[in-house]
Amino acid sequence: MAHRTAPDRLTAPGRAAALVFAAAVVALAFLLAPAPPAAAAEDQADRASAAERAPVILYMTDWCGWCRKTRALLKEIEADFEEVDIEKSDEGRREYEDKSGGRGGVPLLDIGGNIVRGYDEPRIRRLVAELKQKSDRA
Numbered sequence: 001m002a003h004r005t006a007p008d009r010l011t012a013p014g015r016a017a018a019l020v021f022a023a024a025v026v027a028l029a030f031l032l033a034p035a036p037p038a039a040a041a042e043d044q045a046d047r048a049s050a051a052e053r054a055p056v057i058l059y060m061t062d063w064c065g066w067c068r069k070t071r072a073l074l075k076e077i078e079a080d081f082e083e084v085d086i087e088k089s090d091e092g093r094r095e096y097e098d099k100s101g102g103r104g105g106v107p108l109l110d111i112g113g114n115i116v117r118g119y120d121e122p123r124i125r126r127l128v129a130e131l132k133q134k135s136d137r138a
Helices: 012-032 037-051 065-076 090-100 121-137
Strands: 056-060 081-085 108-111 114-117
Touching: 056 065, 056 090, 065 121, 081 090, 090 108, 090 114, 108 121, 114 121
Parallel strands: 056 081
Antiparallel strands: 056 108, 108 114
């Protein structure tokens, strides 16, 4: 007479498969869980600090010649600006990626909410002038 396994018991390979499945379910639940409140509060703090930043943000890298040229232009036209090196700041990199829409390239400027890709001198001058006029009226 052959030995049979009871239908409600798992064999060793069956137990291993069940454990792998259970681990996958737990991992998936962890990945899909909503962010804890602390992370949401951090996000809000990051957005608040971004709102208090300079009206012009230059996303750049140390090695970029066009970034240096853009910095010189911003200084020349006396723009109130902040530099964010996207290779040294994780938060800056995330902001850059959000604002660039996934398209690479530096410099990237945020001039009062207007995004400028690359070195576009006439547009940079015009947008900074408009920003200064708005702040003078306020």
